């Protein structure tokens with residue numbers, strides 16, 4: 643059995659920054675720290691921090707007044723920032739800069755009098771945060787069928803934005819349908835689907851053709867991981883999204899000679915290596931790393947944290 647190990651896979655620059663940010667905050671202040679929502683959408687990562695004593699909350703009201711609260715990589719709405727101010731929390735913002743970019747585009751379009759059509763998944767942390775920037779000026783759609791329900795006239799002053807972790811092809815279909823219905827709709831200055839999402843999807847598209855099965859390491863609530871599994875399935879390959887090697891099942895690999903392994907942008911490399919180890923032990927599989935694109939992106943730690951580091955030095 644051969645394993646094709648997709649590269650790029652796993653942690654993106656935003657996830658690396660958010661995790662490093664939380665690690666550094668623990669190092670500086672101890673683990674009596676609160677994080678608004680999961681720091682990144684990955685069970686393994688969240689459990690690691692929980693074991694260290696970090697508390698993840700779904701509401702600012704759960705955080706004792708005066709405590710330290712970190713915002714996750716997916717970003718938050720201005721309402722959450724205001725609630726934190728009222729509770730006198732010290733906050734560190736680990737939002738990925740590529741999510742912040744979408745927030746800023748939403749603010750700009752709303753100020754210029756556009757109504758924004760946001761393409762994304764209802765209930766996702768990132769979508770909630772972006773919509774919170776201009777709630778009266780944003781309408782969320784998920785698929786081409788939703789466009790029929792829009793009641794704007796064809797010449798309405800509209801702009802569209804997208805969640806950063808959509809399927810490139812599906813988003814493309816929604817955008818074409820939007821442009822057909824609203825020919826004057828304004829496009830974002832630069833693609834909102836981020837480089838990490840695009841590159842991981844491209845790798846699966848290229849390598850799944852050479853494989854009998856696709857294994858995606860990532861959590862069920864990770865949007866970009868789910869898209870990788872969907873792409874594998876659309877290409878006709880049995881595709882499984884797993885949190886760890888313990889979920890691998892021997893029967894998946896009957897009559898399989900080539901396995902493609904990849905990982906969503908929030909999934910740690912150690913879990914990928916566990917899966918490779920399991921396949922080697924169980925089936926004598928050998929791994930070959932296949933690089934479809936080089937990535938050299940990194941983001942600095944949040945400004946507030948750097949200021950605290952300087953003050954402590």
Ligand code: SF4
Nearest residue numbers: 654656738740806836
């Ligand atoms: Fe940022 Fe993209 Fe990673 Fe999301 S997937 S954290 S937008 S780099």
